[in-house]
Amino acid sequence: MKFYIDTANIDQIREAASIGILDGVTTNPTLLSREAGKGTYTEILKEICSIVKGPVSAEVVSLNCEGMVSEAKELAKIAENIVIKIPMCSEGLKAVKILENENIRCNVTLIFTPIQALLAAKAGASFCSPFVGRLDDINSYGMDVVRDIVTIFNNYEIPTEVIVASIRNPLHVLEAALAGADIATIPYKVIQQLIKHPLTDIGIERFLKDWEKVQK
Numbered sequence: 001m002k003f004y005i006d007t008a009n010i011d012q013i014r015e016a017a018s019i020g021i022l023d024g025v026t027t028n029p030t031l032l033s034r035e036a037g038k039g040t041y042t043e044i045l046k047e048i049c050s051i052v053k054g055p056v057s058a059e060v061v062s063l064n065c066e067g068m069v070s071e072a073k074e075l076a077k078i079a080e081n082i083v084i085k086i087p088m089c090s091e092g093l094k095a096v097k098i099l100e101n102e103n104i105r106c107n108v109t110l111i112f113t114p115i116q117a118l119l120a121a122k123a124g125a126s127f128c129s130p131f132v133g134r135l136d137d138i139n140s141y142g143m144d145v146v147r148d149i150v151t152i153f154n155n156y157e158i159p160t161e162v163i164v165a166s167i168r169n170p171l172h173v174l175e176a177a178l179a180g181a182d183i184a185t186i187p188y189k190v191i192q193q194l195i196k197h198p199l200t201d202i203g204i205e206r207f208l209k210d211w212e213k214v215q216k
Contacts, residue, residue: 001176001177001181001182001183002023002054002182002183002184003021003022003023003183003184003186003191004022004023004024004025004026004054004055004163004184004185004186005022005024005025005185005186005187005188005191006025006026006027006031006165006167006185006186006187007025007027007031007187007188008027008031008032008034008035008044008048009031009034009035009188010035010038010044010048010051012188013025013048013051013052014051015188016188016191017051017052019191019195021191022052022054023054023055023183024052024054024055024056024057024183024185025048025052025054025055025056025057026056026057026085026107026129026163026185027045027048027056027057027058027059027085028057028059028085028109029059029061032044042078045058045075045078045079045082046078046079049078049079049081049082050079052081053081055081055082055083055105055107055127056079056081056082056083057082057083057084057085057107057109057127058075058078058082058083058084058085059084059085059086059087059109060072060075060084060085060086060087060095063087063089063091064091065091065092065094065095065098068086068091068092068095069095069098069099072084072086072095072099072104072106073099073104076104083105083106083107083126083127084099084104084105084106084107085106085107085109085129086099086106086107086108086109086125087108087109087110088108088109088110088111088116088119088120092108093108093119093120093123094123096108096120096123096124096125097123097124100123100124100125100126101124105126105127106124106125106126106127107125107126107127107128107129107163108120108123108125108127108128108129109129109131109165110129110131111128111129111130111131111149112130112131112134112135112145113145114145114148114149114152116128117130117149117152117153117160117162118149118152120160121153121158121160125160126160126161127160127161127162127163127183128149128160128161128163129163129164129165129185130142130145130146130149130162130163130164130165131165131166132145132146132164132165132166132167132168132172132176133166133167133168133172134166135166136168142166143172143175143176143179146162146164146176146179146181147179147180149162150162150179150180150181154180161182161183162181162182162183163181163182163183163184163185164176164179164181164183164184164185165185167184167185167186167187167190168190169190169193170190170193170194172184172190173186173190173194
């Protein structure tokens, strides 16, 4: 399973990339708004694309097909690895069909059912993003949706990659991997949680204390 980082923060992206685990980045208008004062939307995306060679999702804000396509074409000029994030709706599916036919890769976002994912795939989307955390928030089990999407895509050998999004904790990452998802897009905080374990910390501390005894 590939690991993306879900942020627009340049420092976090550089750190995650330096660890050697980063395959891509997902951003959205909310994440980019948190970086206000650090450059324009385009400047930030361009810098992200210079750090990470894998896919970098950049989201449109228009709500109609024509506007989405126009925005997408401008965003696609930023770098070759830009992927256009399109919301799951009728106008969005129309835009995906047009853009994918012009070799502009799309990531259909805000997916909450397996059928929405199938529709995104049939429109030609390169990626689809089911939001597990938000489903959990309304007492639904988000990972069931991911498992169903993976099963459907495997049944029909659908090439659309499944990006598990709205990840809240390390267990979401584990379950995404067990479900056979292609990608998990993970907040920086959760990436740090994946690395650490109290027994690892205790083990390192003990090794160092034993080493000090040997040096005496």
